[in-house]
Amino acid sequence: MKIRTTIAAIATAGVLSVTAACGLTTTTAETSPTGTSTSSTSTSSTAAGNRGGDRGPGGSGVDVNSVSTEADLIAVIQEAYGDGDLGLHRGHQPVEDVLNDVLKISHDELHTRMDKGQNLAAVATDLGIDPQTVVDALVESWSPAIDSALAAGAITEDEAAAYRTALEEAFTFRVNWDGKQPTPTFSGVDG
Numbered sequence: 001m002k003i004r005t006t007i008a009a010i011a012t013a014g015v016l017s018v019t020a021a022c023g024l025t026t027t028t029a030e031t032s033p034t035g036t037s038t039s040s041t042s043t044s045s046t047a048a049g050n051r052g053g054d055r056g057p058g059g060s061g062v063d064v065n066s067v068s069t070e071a072d073l074i075a076v077i078q079e080a081y082g083d084g085d086l087g088l089h090r091g092h093q094p095v096e097d098v099l100n101d102v103l104k105i106s107h108d109e110l111h112t113r114m115d116k117g118q119n120l121a122a123v124a125t126d127l128g129i130d131p132q133t134v135v136d137a138l139v140e141s142w143s144p145a146i147d148s149a150l151a152a153g154a155i156t157e158d159e160a161a162a163y164r165t166a167l168e169e170a171f172t173f174r175v176n177w178d179g180k181q182p183t184p185t186f187s188g189v190d191g
Helices: 002-022 070-080 084-092 096-103 107-115 120-126 131-142 144-151 157-176
Strands: 025-031 037-043
Touching: 070 131, 070 144, 070 157, 084 107, 096 107, 096 120, 096 131, 107 120, 120 131, 120 157, 131 157, 144 157
Parallel strands: none
Antiparallel strands: 025 037
């Protein structure tokens, strides 16, 4: 009985991780040590409704249009790498709107493809879209964070150019991630 409960808890944790990334509602059932069955419903709110990750990183509420510190900008770029704990699903939250615009497939279709082991580059290629087009659209949607930090005086023009390069590197990693490399840690650019 204890083994079954442990397996159910592990399976539930995995489902909830992916579910939380997607903003879905899930009902899970567990069996208590006494043999009683319980169920719970989990609803996750994500940034899916925000254009291209206008709210990020990781739900922290930083608006890419109003980044005013370099620390916020660093957090935005770290978020661009995606959450490695979500496996290949790292690729679509909180950037779902951009992916919908570029890939022109449903959220469910994207899930089906990712569940079969495709990363975003493979999905794009299968659809006849150059993966760089996906990277470029993601960078464009999040680059207002860099513009905001520059306008606030938090970074210089040279640093802004370096942050744009870092943002492109982060999204290139995310789109092409094969599920094996660890997520890089981004700590800023040298001014």
